[in-house]
Amino acid sequence: MAGHVTAKLKRSLKAFAVVGLVGAVAVFLARPFVPFVPFGNDSGPLDTTPPAYIDLEAEDRAPSTPESGDGELEDIAHRPVESVLQIGSGEMLTELLSRAGIASGEAAQAAEAIFTRIDPRTLKAGQKVTITFAPSPYGFGRGPFRQVSLAADPVRDVAARWTGSDFESVETRRQVTRQVAHYSGTIKSSLYESAGNAGVPVPVILAMIKTLSYDVDFQRDIQPGDTFDVLFEGWYDTKGKLVRAGDLLHAGLELSGTQISLYRYEDPQGQSDYFTANGENVKKALLKTPVDGAKITSGFGMRNHPILGYSKMHKGIDFGVPPGTPIQAAGDGSVEMAGPFGAYGNYVRLRHGNGYGTAYAHMSRIAQGIHTGRHVSQGQIIGYVGSTGRATGPHLHYELLVGNTQVNPMSIKVPTGIRLAGRELERYLSHRRQMDQLMSSIPSATHIGVGAARLGRLGN
Numbered sequence: 001m002a003g004h005v006t007a008k009l010k011r012s013l014k015a016f017a018v019v020g021l022v023g024a025v026a027v028f029l030a031r032p033f034v035p036f037v038p039f040g041n042d043s044g045p046l047d048t049t050p051p052a053y054i055d056l057e058a059e060d061r062a063p064s065t066p067e068s069g070d071g072e073l074e075d076i077a078h079r080p081v082e083s084v085l086q087i088g089s090g091e092m093l094t095e096l097l098s099r100a101g102i103a104s105g106e107a108a109q110a111a112e113a114i115f116t117r118i119d120p121r122t123l124k125a126g127q128k129v130t131i132t133f134a135p136s137p138y139g140f141g142r143g144p145f146r147q148v149s150l151a152a153d154p155v156r157d158v159a160a161r162w163t164g165s166d167f168e169s170v171e172t173r174r175q176v177t178r179q180v181a182h183y184s185g186t187i188k189s190s191l192y193e194s195a196g197n198a199g200v201p202v203p204v205i206l207a208m209i210k211t212l213s214y215d216v217d218f219q220r221d222i223q224p225g226d227t228f229d230v231l232f233e234g235w236y237d238t239k240g241k242l243v244r245a246g247d248l249l250h251a252g253l254e255l256s257g258t259q260i261s262l263y264r265y266e267d268p269q270g271q272s273d274y275f276t277a278n279g280e281n282v283k284k285a286l287l288k289t290p291v292d293g294a295k296i297t298s299g300f301g302m303r304n305h306p307i308l309g310y311s312k313m314h315k316g317i318d319f320g321v322p323p324g325t326p327i328q329a330a331g332d333g334s335v336e337m338a339g340p341f342g343a344y345g346n347y348v349r350l351r352h353g354n355g356y357g358t359a360y361a362h363m364s365r366i367a368q369g370i371h372t373g374r375h376v377s378q379g380q381i382i383g384y385v386g387s388t389g390r391a392t393g394p395h396l397h398y399e400l401l402v403g404n405t406q407v408n409p410m411s412i413k414v415p416t417g418i419r420l421a422g423r424e425l426e427r428y429l430s431h432r433r434q435m436d437q438l439m440s441s442i443p444s445a446t447h448i449g450v451g452a453a454r455l456g457r458l459g460n
Ligand SMILES: [Zn+2]
Pocket: 298, 314, 316, 317, 318, 396, 397, 398
């Protein structure tokens, strides 16, 4: 699975780098990137703290500049010798250096210099380490060990360099600019696949799915021919290659003609969340699918009861999922009931706002801490799929209640809670217009500098 994802990531990044280059050449007016330091006051709502690094290996990294202090480099045929090694699983830097044939004393000194700049614990198996040796005085083979360097993160290289008497640590920064990228396309099978093929980086696709899952049932709602639209931030190097994906700024889907459009919005207090086009917070709606990867095995309505044998009203929805699958609270709320409940088996009922309730039955077990009166937040695990009570096999029986009456979760439009209003709504709508303008100005599969975007000099 992990290998599959990595291969996918690499493939999509390659596509991304190619198409990205076009945009980078077209407009390249962004300011240089300074990690973890907020941009100036003029940067407005696009200003966000970069998320944790994602490891996007810079494969075509320029070789480090060799040292030429000792006069041995004059003959151009006698170039320094570089070798690139990957850190093995559990391998320490000193071990890697000795694997490269470096004496333990030198290896220890070089590693010590490197670790004045980075935390040894941040080194990962598979990470590339470049070792440079002086040119051989004989014209073949290699001379003495001169430098070891590695990428501390996507924008920073650290090295330990021989000074003639010891190793000094050196840090170099790659020039990276923050840009906004836009992608749109048609869904053939799944959003994951189609967005990936279009070149959207995997972390961005995952963020899209997470954000849209409050409004979209990915098992049911997506049809071939539906379209997606995504706007996100990314940090790009001078070759137009994405080195780090940033925040998802907009995620849109058009599903059989229905438009779903979500925008990231940061309030004046710096809290950010996703809102629908008219300013409703996506998170406050109840989740459509309280279990991951679920297939509906029995819908709401009359059916022949599999155990009782006669026609009976099925007052919920059955999701066929393997036993033990975690069940998530469909929304914020409080636990109204938790425990064995007749034919329902192990059962949890939650009460949300506006008279809505949700109930979850046949659990193998109820999660720890889920007791009557306790508060739960949306997405919190409240139990695990099982087949307790009257059930033919493991599944989640899920009910949506209005008051105490079960209603069909698939047909009712559950109201959203928080909705921006007044000045806050105005501020949001202006932000939304800015994002819409950005999207219409950036051709699909390209990215442009944020600075240029903010000045409104787009589309030429
Ligand atoms: Zn059921």
